[in-house]
Amino acid sequence: MDTQFAQRRRRDLIVALCLAVIAALAPLFVKDVYVQNIMVLTLMYAALSQSWNILSGYCGQISLGHALYFGLGAYTTALLFTKFGVLPWFGMLAGGAISAVIAMALGYLCFRLRGHYFVIATIVIAEIALLLFQNWDWAGAALGIDIPMRGDSWLKFQFARSKLPYLYFALTLACIAWLVTWWLEDSKWGYWWRAVKDNPDAAESLGVVVFNSKMGAAAVSAFLVAIGGSFYAQFVSYIDPESVMGFQFSLLMALPAVLGGIGTLWGPALGAVILIPLTELTRSYVGGSGRGVDLIVYGALIVAISLALPKGLVSVFSWRRGAAR
Amino acid sequence: MGLLYGLIAAGLALIFGLMDVVNFAHGEFLMIAMYATFFLFAFFAIDPLLAAPLVAAALFVFGAVVYLLIVRFAMRAKANAGMVQIFSTFGLAIVMRGLAQFFFTPDYRSVTNSWVGGKTISIAGIYLPEPQLIGALVAIVAFVALYFFINRTDFGRALEATREDAGAVALVGIDKNRVFALGWGLGAALVGLAGAIMAIFFYVYPDVGASFALIAYVTVALGGFGSVFGAFAAGILVGLVEATTALILPPSLKSVGIYAVYLLVVFIRPRGLFGSM
């Protein structure tokens, strides 16, 4: 049984590698900018949802305020670049570090809360940050920040003509988020987090310091989400508080993981691959009328999947595997 | 006059705190109620004050149907019950917003020339807008009625017992689904009432619910889940805090005060002001 476990993990790694190679080669065949744009978003959401999944899925601390970290990443990068000329690459790391520290500071206060009280606290904190940013004149207030384009450059990580560099960066980010999860899954932290989620009292009795476990999960999760935010700021080159810190965004980040399978390795990626293209396609094909048909389709889909498959789409796959055995 | 708003918000959220089910479509219930009021006024010239009971009745049916069609199944989920509740109702919220856009268009609409709209009344030298005053009265009456309903009737006791232990309740012959469907109906009816009043002095548009839903949640949690009295008290507190914040900070920051008070309270009392263990 020991080898069976090792086999499964190796197989996961190989499948991921194959998928990454396919995604990396896809632009050779898909030249359409619109489709490439969807691919970038899909990969970005896969990365974000994977990161969200670390705290909320594995460790069980449901956060509906992760837009805060996304926004912090986006704003740190954009502000450092426009105000001080700091290259986005450093801004990205700074954003990640700031988010991780803030996540731990907030965790220090919030991790005593349980259930709805915790969830509402995460929402409320993100809302406060949103309102503050909307009124912070130096940071552009509600109008946001326009990142000036100064020609294509890897150094400044901005590209006006081609989507490809963004695509490869998003792919790298998704791969990193996946790999981190893969590695954590079979580590001390991964086991501790799941134990904390299932039963904190029992975990404590087995030597798990529950509080520290939650702090670790919060830091890793916030760091990765902030990197995603930095990327987004460079990708769209214009940010405002509502578009990077709004409550809707927290939900959108959680959605792929929930629909794909919360607390699973493949759930977020699977959810993103199905959900994001669908969202974009309905938006452009039936949403053009501006009459909300895209919302109806999208919402109905969410209701249907969450009711029919409470364990997420991955449960369909594991059921097949079980039956084949 | 934030007081009134707090009362309504608490009214909105009350039943959902009692049943321990998350409803992310709550704001959209409010939106539907406001549209219903608007159309009754626009097409049949029924004043919002008269429409209120009708809207409440319609929302009662709507709430019960939503429970039977969606929430019932969400509550039955064995895995990730909390997430299933959040996202199935969130999905519903999106559908409802989409439907509202589809049928009513995203335009802002408002009820004009209602009996009390835009008028003020002078009490002891202080001018108070009439709609808000009426709203406060309705909210207080609704609360008192609800309080007695929950604490003094068989249904209220059945509701509480069902939340505590559905299995045991089934043994004494109470149908859980019937009780909860009625509970949802009642919760939605309260929203309907609030929506009808609010339609007098707020614009109606498809996304109107979102801004109120969050405040409603914060109110319930602030009072403590499951406490009727807590929600009432928290509602008043939220209203006062909002009014006070609006005096000190720019109006766009008025919600910050409410959120800050929520955080402060739960850090000291992790179960809200009047929450039981």
Add this chain to the structure above:
Amino acid sequence: MSPLLETRGVWQRFGGLVANSDVSISVGRGEIVGLIGPNGAGKSTLFNLIAGVLPPTQGSIMFDGEDVTRLPAAERCQRGVGRTFQVVKSFETMTVIDNVIVGALIRNTKMRIARQKAYEVLEFCGLAARADKLAADLVPSEKRRLEVARALATEPKLLLLDEVLTGLTPVEAQTGVELVRKVRATGVTVLMVEHVMEIVMPLVDRAIVLNLGKVLVEGKPTEVVRNPEVISAYLGDRHAVGA
């Protein structure tokens, strides 16, 4: 040599209620000690104080020559206190082996070794065949054994068992008794709380009877069951004696 565990004049009050008053007990190395008493005698409270769920209102707790009175549960586990729960607390969404790995990780940082260790413990407890099942899918008696396995994986010096034999069928209880004997044979000291005397008396070396929050008697099981004070303490609780 000092006893492995010693409580010195421990008090626990909850508001006006006194759950433990001036309890001083000791457990020697290698012993199996039974902590018994009628309902509401304060057994569970004392148990939780020893496990570190909460600190006592007054008094001190010594473990392995150290004062652990103020240490939290996780820290005590680190020092060698393992426990089970009266109401089973498995990690339901994890497999049986993963449940045990959580315990094994405190002594082994390498995953491969922790996994190996967890598997050995499962074999020891007779659960190896269920290793890949979800904990939620186990029957109640297996869940009890899983709790023991999980605690054993932390390599405790002292194993605290909270009513692990209660509510089992006679056959299951017998398997449980044998498991406890096997555990002691590996050099682990056992302190077990049980409500029903008949089950534990043949198993323990020494019994401590609590009543109304105080130590009533302690001694050899055969003496304790004949003690008139014990009999009268249990009389109000006929069902335990008659069982």
